[in-house]
Amino acid sequence: MGNRKKTAIIVAGGSGSRMQSAIPKQFMDLAGKPVLYHTITAFTEAYPDIEIVLVLPEQHISYVNSVLQAFDNVPAITMVRGGETRFHSVKNGLQQVKGDGVVFVHDGVRPLVSPALIRTCYEAAFSHGSAIPVIDMKDSIREINGEHNRAVDRECFRIVQTPQTFVSSLILPAFEQPYDPLFTDEATVVEHFGHFVHLVQGEESNLKITRPLDLLLAKAFLDLRG
Template identity: 75%
Template sequence: MERKKIAIIVAGGSGTRMQSAVPKQFLDLAGRPVLYYTITAFAQAYPDMEIVLVLPENHISQANHLLQSLENLPAITIVKGGETRFHSVKNGLQQVKDNAVVFVHDGVRPLVSPALIRSCYEAALSHGSAIPAIDMKDSIREVSGDKNMAVNRDRFRIIQTPQTFLSELILPAFELPYDPLFTDEATVVERLGKQIYLVEGEESNLKITKPLDLVLAKAFLNCDGL
């Protein structure tokens, strides 16, 4: 059964860790702003995708100017962000009026593929949620005070976005009071006792937070011939 599709793209980062005055989502990546690739992936995944872009208030005019200068972008609703990610997503969810599949994605994960977006959509229809995850490759240790111990990395996964849900799961969850333990959308939905379903993520679906991440993203783009 086809469902309305709404992508809430949260782009609230600054350029601090990038050592840049330019917010991360507006940094140049192979001649286009990071945010361009993020938006384009969702538009390519489904022609009827509705996009809600959540930005800090002081970035909205910059975003409007930038988006108007780009070609072949879909219609985008821009919403003011909140104090935390939870509040920013909650503001974006106010645009969800009907039963829908809702994607919540980091604006600075520009290399998400349309294939992964479609995979999340199909899994959310079947399971109610779809959270991309990849295996851990490094050894990890648990640190407690001045002690540490090895743990089995096979028991852990690295979580990505788009975190994808049926609207009837995510909307009630975001009526909960804010809790600092809400680190992503899955932890909010989980608080209502809902099971979280993991799907296979992508190594290239990296989050750009540091200068090296931008270098890696350019390398992935070159490999894909984009």
């Protein structure tokens, strides 16, 4: 099972606007290394033979050198230009996937994903066709409908993370569908194509860095890992 071809499509299309920074958030410093360095390293530690496809806006390609210079041994990385939406960016990345295998699609700004979770997603996708990491909701939530609102049972909901993981024979044809604005992630694309998705337990530390506080939290988690 571990010998099946593996491809990680890392989507790194964010800007630094909410981080109050001119530097795109995926290239900002986290514990002395760019955020993307930590993201890529998690996948290469999980599977040294994995192929990395980095999808990013053309104007951000000049930043990639700062990431590559952080590695002692630079992994093989294919760079692909992003598209108008996440769907189109992932579709561009999927063009690099040839033959049967397992495909991970991961947010570049989730640098704390553990190699253990990556391996869990791989094994579940191999068995079920897909693996979507999720975590429980801890807060009370309410549904808003116009001027009205009502409490809903949080046990019926989960927070979705990445890497969203699929066998290539499932995700590749799903992304041949016409784009729909309801495609918010890869799971929605695959569901729309007629497949159920399989959920696995995610990690609280697998946070998405979007605001300055998130960078501080990520640093704290790294410190705890030692």
